[in-house]
Amino acid sequence: MFIEQLVNGLTLGSTYALIALGYTMVYGIIQLINFAHGEIYMFGAFAGLLLVSVFGLNIFVALIGAMVFCMFLGMLIERIAYRPIRGKSSRLSALISAIGVSIFLSTLMALIRGTNTTRYPEIMKIHTYHLGSLDLSSLQIIILVVSALLMVGLQLLIQKTRIGKAMRACSQDLEAASLMGINANRVISYTFAIGSALAAAGGVMVGVYYNAVWPYMGTMAGLKAFAAAVLGGIGSIPGAMIGGLTLGVLEILGVAYLSSSYKDAIAFGILILVLILRPQGIMGKKITKKV
Amino acid sequence: MSSKLKFRLALVLCCVMMMSIFAGCGGEKSDVDDQSIQASGEVIKLGFLGALTGSVANYGIPGKKGMEMAIEEINANGGILRHQVEGVYDDNKGDNSEISAIARKYITRDKVVAMVGDPCTGLTQVAGKIAQENEVVILSAGATSPGVVEIGDYVFRNTLLDKFAAPAVVDWMINDKGWTDFAVITCMDLGYSTGLTPVFEEAIEANGGNIVLEDSINQGETDFTAQVTKLKNAGADVLVFTGYYTEAALIMNEVQKQNFDMVLVGGDGLYGPDLAALGQSAVEEKVIFYCGFSSDQPSDETAAFLEAYRAKYNEEPDMFSAQYYDAVYILKKVMEDANSVDPKVFKNELAKLTDYPGVSGNTTIGPDREPIKSPVCLITIKDGQFAILEKIPVNVE
Numbered sequence: 283m284f285i286e287q288l289v290n291g292l293t294l295g296s297t298y299a300l301i302a303l304g305y306t307m308v309y310g311i312i313q314l315i316n317f318a319h320g321e322i323y324m325f326g327a328f329a330g331l332l333l334v335s336v337f338g339l340n341i342f343v344a345l346i347g348a349m350v351f352c353m354f355l356g357m358l359i360e361r362i363a364y365r366p367i368r369g370k371s372s373r374l375s376a377l378i379s380a381i382g383v384s385i386f387l388s389t390l391m392a393l394i395r396g397t398n399t400t401r402y403p404e405i406m407k408i409h410t411y412h413l414g415s416l417d418l419s420s421l422q423i424i425i426l427v428v429s430a431l432l433m434v435g436l437q438l439l440i441q442k443t444r445i446g447k448a449m450r451a452c453s454q455d456l457e458a459a460s461l462m463g464i465n466a467n468r469v470i471s472y473t474f475a476i477g478s479a480l481a482a483a484g485g486v487m488v489g490v491y492y493n494a495v496w497p498y499m500g501t502m503a504g505l506k507a508f509a510a511a512v513l514g515g516i517g518s519i520p521g522a523m524i525g526g527l528t529l530g531v532l533e534i535l536g537v538a539y540l541s542s543s544y545k546d547a548i549a550f551g552i553l554i555l556v557l558i559l560r561p562q563g564i565m566g567k568k569i570t571k572k573v
Numbered sequence: 574m575s576s577k578l579k580f581r582l583a584l585v586l587c588c589v590m591m592m593s594i595f596a597g598c599g600g601e602k603s604d605v606d607d608q609s610i611q612a613s614g615e616v617i618k619l620g621f622l623g624a625l626t627g628s629v630a631n632y633g634i635p636g637k638k639g640m641e642m643a644i645e646e647i648n649a650n651g652g653i654l655r656h657q658v659e660g661v662y663d664d665n666k667g668d669n670s671e672i673s674a675i676a677r678k679y680i681t682r683d684k685v686v687a688m689v690g691d692p693c694t695g696l697t698q699v700a701g702k703i704a705q706e707n708e709v710v711i712l713s714a715g716a717t718s719p720g721v722v723e724i725g726d727y728v729f730r731n732t733l734l735d736k737f738a739a740p741a742v743v744d745w746m747i748n749d750k751g752w753t754d755f756a757v758i759t760c761m762d763l764g765y766s767t768g769l770t771p772v773f774e775e776a777i778e779a780n781g782g783n784i785v786l787e788d789s790i791n792q793g794e795t796d797f798t799a800q801v802t803k804l805k806n807a808g809a810d811v812l813v814f815t816g817y818y819t820e821a822a823l824i825m826n827e828v829q830k831q832n833f834d835m836v837l838v839g840g841d842g843l844y845g846p847d848l849a850a851l852g853q854s855a856v857e858e859k860v861i862f863y864c865g866f867s868s869d870q871p872s873d874e875t876a877a878f879l880e881a882y883r884a885k886y887n888e889e890p891d892m893f894s895a896q897y898y899d900a901v902y903i904l905k906k907v908m909e910d911a912n913s914v915d916p917k918v919f920k921n922e923l924a925k926l927t928d929y930p931g932v933s934g935n936t937t938i939g940p941d942r943e944p945i946k947s948p949v950c951l952i953t954i955k956d957g958q959f960a961i962l963e964k965i966p967v968n969v970e
Contacts, residue, residue: 283806290798397626399819401826401851410832419830492795493826493851494819502793537799542789543761 295530296429300484301507304477320504321387326482356478515566620679622690631845639894643901695764718768733865756809760816822851899931
């Protein structure tokens with residue numbers, strides 16, 4: 283049973299990780315906690331649902347479709363809600379703008395779809411594989427594999443491509459990077475696009491796996507992913523992955539061996555502990571400020 | 574970071590407060606006061622309590638339809654004691670602070686003589702205390718857990734009570750189905766569920782059943798993998814789940830995904846069309862719940878209601894439409910019996926209601942002012958539709 287619960291935890295954790303990546307990437311570059319990120323995840327889940335149920339697309343095509351849709355959504359949000367106030371007013375204004383976008387997006391979806399929970403159609407036959415005492419469902423395998431592929435892809439993008447190099451430069455010093463001829467606005471826009479696409483992938487997979495999509499699903503998932511990003515070290519990409527997986531596993535083990543009532547308490551308890559004991563997170567670098 | 578988080582929470586709370594202020598401004602103004610209502614044939618108002626949006630809207634929306642239909646019929650037939658009746662319908666979103674604001678608004682601004690609802694116990698308790706303080710009758714059409722009529726002599730309910738229904742169902746599970754090992758899952762942040770779980774557990778123990786697993790979930794969660802994995806390894810014959818339909822469907826989805834056989838039994842909180850829509854093949858003949866109303870096998874009174882409801886709304890009525898409909902007619906009957914539309918007077922007639930033949934079963938208000946309704950319908954899902962499994966009698970000593 284322990285191994286099964288561990289797999290349950292990794293599955294949940296990999297969806298947290300996908301959302302946490304968006305938080306951490308945006309934070310890494312413009313030090314903004316993009317609270318609308320959970321809602322992008324929700325829009326991704328609904329975009330996937332629309333593509334699967336109305337257009338009858340294959341789930342993997344729908345996954346890519348939802349990612350593309352949210353890429354543009356993320357870029358649009360950045361263009362409308364964050365860029366106009368960037369540099370002109372304090373970071374607090376951008377945060378308030380993010381909260382505004384978050385409320386706007388979730389209520390917009392509630393207006394369009396109603397607040398009821400809906401599900402994905404039964405898109406594939408779920409196989410169960412028996413490995414000794416461990417039962418593994420094909421859905422879990424798909425989620426783990428797709429998340430792993432996306433995370434490896436992201437690492438390659440960041441480490442090996444020009445835009446990745448530009449992102450790393452911007453995260454070190456946005457101003458210096460622009461002085462070196464990097465178009466900072468474009469890099470920020472791409473960062474939102476990539477983070478949003480990952481969140482959309484998480485949204486679609488959660489929709490398929492748990493069979494539940496509703497307009498307010500982004501709020502709690504967003505907060506949990508935020509906790510995961512802080513746990514891993516906000517700003518650090520491997521940190522977000524590790525943070526997400528750790529949080530998922532701890533939550534599930536908490537439910538399995540303590541009590542379900544502690545589920546959210548575990549996530550936010552960890553957030554508080556990390557902030558007290560190791561504010562830079564697992565993978566974060568300690569920043570020493572010179573006075 | 575934590576301060577930013579706090580900041581966000583504070584902002585969200587501010588928004589909620591703002592919204593409740595605006596919600597309070599929604600209804601039309603009433604300048605009629607109590608005395609003038611009784612003197613002339615003025616309109617009397619009934620306040621609707623229920624959610625029209627949010628996670629429990631599935632109970633409120635049909636309830637509102639039943640109430641509207643009853644009021645329309647009554648007005649077409651001359652009203653109550655020659656007063657025309659007007660329903661006031663505000664959406665409480667299933668939220669404790671919303672319902673408190675709405676109940677106060679109904680009483681102080683709309684001057685309602687009675688409130689009908691809420692379908693949820695926790696919310697009814699909030700509104701019940703306000704109704705009692707202000708001496709306005711509240712007749713809940715759905716609150717089934719303990720702690721409602723105890724609030725005071727203005728608080729009533731017209732619903733099948735868990736304390737009568739759950740033991741009848743446990744008796745059926747153990748003696749008719751031969752299930753002896755029970756897993757019980759409670760929805761911890763839901764008053765309905767935490768109230769219902771002990772009723773089931775006492776009945777299971779009294780009937781000689783074993784509880785092999787006690788577990789909990791929280792409302793609004795979607796990840797039940799850990800609980801279901803535990804359930805799979807617990808060796809239970811049946812799962813008793815005391816929460817609502819959304820979570821029940823998600824639990825059964827997970828059971829199907831983890832590839833084992835389990836029947837889920839619960840209360841009428843599972844009665845929502847989303848159960849079949851969300852659960853699909855996972856809930857097909859796998860979920861059984863009790864309730865006081867089924868559109869299958871109707872009696873004569875029920876048949877006329879069914880026909881009128883289908884003609885008006887082009888859909889099947891459910892337990893909540895039936896109970897809200899009945900609640901309005903019960904209020905009419907007791908006002909006529911008391912020959913008064915003053916809640917201080919007709920509440921005494923309501924306390925004496927005996928064998929009222931409603932569309933949701935026969936209702937008697939017992940000596941403890943609790944309603945006794947019989948029989949109980951056991952409902953399951955066949956081909957994506959609610960279907961009656963059995964009608965079992967309720968024994969009240």
